Amino acid sequence: MSKLPGLHTRLLTPRSMFSDPGRSPLFMEPAPVVSSEPKRRRIWDLSGNFHCSIVGTCLTTTELRHILVKVLPGAHRETDHELHGRAVLLAGKRDIGAKLLQKALDRRHRSVITQFGRARSVDELKILWANAVQRAEIPGAYWAVLTHPQTTEDLARTAFGEVHMLSHLVGAANRADIRRLRELEAENADLQAKVTRQQARLREAIVSRDATIAKLHDSLGRALASRESKAERAIDQCERDATAQVIGELRRRLESEAASHQRTERRLDALLNEREDARKQLRALQRHEQELRAELEAAEVSISQQLPVEQDENTALPMGLAGSTLLYVGGRANLIPQLRMLADRCGATLRHHDGGIDDRSGLLAAQVARADYVFFPVDCVSHNAVAIIKKTARYLGKPYLALRASGLTTFVAALRAATTTVSQSQVA
16 A cells, blocks of 8 residues: 555544643653753653554654564564654653654754754745645654643644544555555566566577687688688688578567567556656545545534534434433543434433543443443544553443444444444344
8 A cells, every 4th residue: 555654643533632621731750941042852752652652653664663573572563653652652751762763853854954954934834734634744844843841732633633634544544546556566576577688698698699709700711721622612602691591580589588578668668758747646535535535524513503502302313222322432522412312312321431541540440340331532532541441341241333433423423324224233
């Protein structure tokens, strides 16, 4: 699958990162000031919410493995996902592991850091970030803007949100186009190998021809020296005829190989053009998908603003969940009242747990045990909360459903799916 290099982020929304009003979530601790000129922030100065997206977006898996092998025993045997998780934990500790990550990030993105370092205001940083997103040069710009001393909470939230959405965009890219691109690249490699073999055969044929010509010239010289003899003149004529025949055959073979080489080069050029067209089409599809996602979000906002507060007797929502207790973990806080209203229309009671941001994560297992169904949106919930839900629900035999997004339409579809499951179990 084609992808933006190293693009990855945690399943958190920008809103959930900035829910603590007591201190700026951009820092784990205040960066020390040793001069009048403010210094760039280190990776351990940033909130842990940023570490997952920084490690996944700004470093390749090869670079990450090279770093962790130096500080973690057995790192060379772990999978890319396991290394990613361990790197995220190391980033928040001010020790050798975090310092190696800081050094690798600064070295990899030195030119971009220098470019962003010339910015002296938030507005200049916003312009640089917008230009980097427009050019799809995300990794270096993301690291530079998060560590810049002039970066504000709003700018950090904007950068994180865009990187987060780009990760979904890459994951939902058109698979057929990507598969076609891979096929073209494989065919290109085969053609390159074929051209190399043909060129080797041509070189061998030319060397053989030159050796034959040299041998014939030598024979011709010897024959001319003894042309007084009629027999030798007859042999000389035969050799000249043989020489002419060999040279003609070699020329025909050379012309045939040259024509075949030209056809191969034309085919290769056509395949390269087709691959470039496929890449352009893929980029256009990605832009179109981004526009559709923006339109969907706008539609959900409009729906949430227009939903009536009181229950409608003629609602089309299913009633198969009447009397059930539903648990919704994570999500966006401003949509919870609408989610409760939708659950009430189904005759169910909705309980909410934010996944450990304000609510204690230790209470999550108990709430899962008391619920009949558990829902959580994969785009707006923490890794730890998902692990607790799956472990507890499997142990207790509770059904749970991972929602594609945290919007109202996705929740309505989940209610219908849960109602269908109930109806099928009752029929059985």
